[in-house]
Amino acid sequence: MEHTIEAFKREESLGARHSGAAAASDGKIHIERTQYPYVTGSSVLGIKYKDGILLAADMAASYGSTKRYKSFQRLKPVGKHAVIGASGEMSDFQQISTMLDELTLRDQMWDDSNTLGPHEIHSYLNRIMYQRRNKFDPLWNNIILGGVKNGKKYLGVVSMIGVHFEDDHVATGFGQHLARPELRKQWRADMTLEEGVRLLEKCLLVLYYRDRSSINKYQIAKVTEEGVTISSPFAIETNWELEAFQNPTKNAEGSW
Amino acid sequence: MALSDDSSWMTAAHSMGTTIIGVEYADGVVLGADSRTTTGIYVANRASDKISKLTDNVYICRSGSAADTQVISDYVRYLLHQHTIVLGEQATVKAAAKLVREIAYSNKSFLEAGMIVGGWDKHEKGSIFGVPIGGTLLRVPFTIGGSGSTYIFGFLDQAWRPGMSKQEAQDLVVKAVSLAMARDGGSGGVVRTVTISSAGVTRDYFSHDRLPKWHEDIPAGVSTALEALENANGEWMVV
Numbered sequence: 001m002e003h004t005i006e007a008f009k010r011e012e013s014l015g016a017r018h019s020g021a022a023a024a025s026d027g028k029i030h031i032e033r034t035q036y037p038y039v040t041g042s043s044v045l046g047i048k049y050k051d052g053i054l055l056a057a058d059m060a061a062s063y064g065s066t067k068r069y070k071s072f073q074r075l076k077p078v079g080k081h082a083v084i085g086a087s088g089e090m091s092d093f094q095q096i097s098t099m100l101d102e103l104t105l106r107d108q109m110w111d112d113s114n115t116l117g118p119h120e121i122h123s124y125l126n127r128i129m130y131q132r133r134n135k136f137d138p139l140w141n142n143i144i145l146g147g148v149k150n151g152k153k154y155l156g157v158v159s160m161i162g163v164h165f166e167d168d169h170v171a172t173g174f175g176q177h178l179a180r181p182e183l184r185k186q187w188r189a190d191m192t193l194e195e196g197v198r199l200l201e202k203c204l205l206v207l208y209y210r211d212r213s214s215i216n217k218y219q220i221a222k223v224t225e226e227g228v229t230i231s232s233p234f235a236i237e238t239n240w241e242l243e244a245f246q247n248p249t250k251n252a253e254g255s256w
Numbered sequence: 257m258a259l260s261d262d263s264s265w266m267t268a269a270h271s272m273g274t275t276i277i278g279v280e281y282a283d284g285v286v287l288g289a290d291s292r293t294t295t296g297i298y299v300a301n302r303a304s305d306k307i308s309k310l311t312d313n314v315y316i317c318r319s320g321s322a323a324d325t326q327v328i329s330d331y332v333r334y335l336l337h338q339h340t341i342v343l344g345e346q347a348t349v350k351a352a353a354k355l356v357r358e359i360a361y362s363n364k365s366f367l368e369a370g371m372i373v374g375g376w377d378k379h380e381k382g383s384i385f386g387v388p389i390g391g392t393l394l395r396v397p398f399t400i401g402g403s404g405s406t407y408i409f410g411f412l413d414q415a416w417r418p419g420m421s422k423q424e425a426q427d428l429v430v431k432a433v434s435l436a437m438a439r440d441g442g443s444g445g446v447v448r449t450v451t452i453s454s455a456g457v458t459r460d461y462f463s464h465d466r467l468p469k470w471h472e473d474i475p476a477g478v479s480t481a482l483e484a485l486e487n488a489n490g491e492w493m494v495v
Contacts, residue, residue: 035364037390038388068388071396091361
């Protein structure tokens with residue numbers, strides 16, 4: 001579920017950009033805080049396949065409708081067994097990344113040959129997101145977390161208000177509307193790596209055609225028992241040669 | 257809206273409409289900015305200096321609220337000063353950028369500040385960091401910011417190349433800022449640049465008249481108003 005800025009409108013007190021406290025008519029201070037996302041990432045996709053998990057995201061960080069940064073990495077490894085991908089406010093994603101790095105580092109410093117698995121990381125993320133939501137000061141992200149540990153595959157979502165769940169295929173943003181239906185039709189548990197990547201490419205293509213904030217520059221992350229790999233950037237071939245595209249208004253001048 | 261009807265220009269916060277830019281070249285970085293500070297529609301300062309020194313080797317371009325960015329750079333200058341003493345050597349550009357980011361991110365609901373941090377250190381050589389509103393931190397080979405930047409994304413996409421020489425980078429910066437100034441009401445005045453490399457820091461000043469002329473600009477001082485009247489050719493603009 002996406003949250004629009006309107007749903008979180010806060011009251012502006014006179015002349016002040018201060019959030020935090022606003023004097024109400026009863027004279028008491030009501031703490032209202034929220035945020036507006038500024039630099040945002042668009043959809044992230046995730047699927048389970050035969051040997052593990054695949055995540056995909058484009059490399060755009062937008063500033064409103066401007067595609068401001070076009071080499072932004074929105075997929076990130078977490079420890080040895082997991083990968084996260086985030087949409088929403090990218091500064092909050094950077095903050096979450098730092099927190100997860102600290103978490104995995106401290107875990108490693110125990111030096112007890114035990115590592116955090118994806119389920120544990122999911123729990124930690126969920127707590128952070130939910131508790132910030134309770135303070136009306138959310139981290140404005142929708143996060144997909146995928147991982148493999150001891151043969152068990154994990155793929156889940158944590159939203160900016162702490163809604164969390166697991167599934168065989170997941171998506172954030174526009175991907176929920178455009179990619180999930182395709183995934184519901186075509187996904188199978190025993191897909192090979194090639195089949196999984198091809199399915200993701202198909203979904204990414206639809207998102208490129210129909211999501212204004214997307215660019216044709218992507219990364220795919222693969223997690224298996226062996227570990228995490230994040231691909232170098234790649235682009236997908238698009239098709240603009242449909243006959244119907246040539247002269248669409250020939251018989252209807254002025255239409256589109 | 258006539259000036260007399262709306263007095264918000266007298267009380268509005270000082271905003272630096274602004275065009276700012278930072279570019280990496282072969283041996284260092286070039287930072288550039290316009291010089292217009294506005295209070296609503298009034299130009300409060302037509303010769304501002306939006307490129308501020310953080311350390312001898314790191315400078316910051318400021319856009320957004322004038323007050324917010326001044327305070328942020330004051331804090332970071334102070335913190336970097338102490339950091340340099342503790343470290344025993346020159347601070348890195350990354351350290352400066354991360355300090356700017358920390359303040360921008362943790363106070364994001366109070367601040368309106370988009371900044372570019374650029375400089376030279378012995379580890380990374382020249383580096384440019386963008387810190388847009390919200391507090392994202394990104395190292396980039398070049399970046400632009402401020403209200404004027406929207407007009408020159410296309411220009412930079414076409415004109416920027418990696419590995420430029422110092423002269424090419426400076427020319428690019430001056431061209432970019434002056435193109436933005438041509439169309440953005442929030443940007444204007446003169447172009448200031450700061451070039452930082454291993455050889456040190458140079459400040460340059462490109463007066464209004466030294467800037468290139470673009471579409472529909474006409475040179476000043478070619479004819480006086482009186483002469484123009486005498487040379488009137490009687491043509492009216494016809495649609």
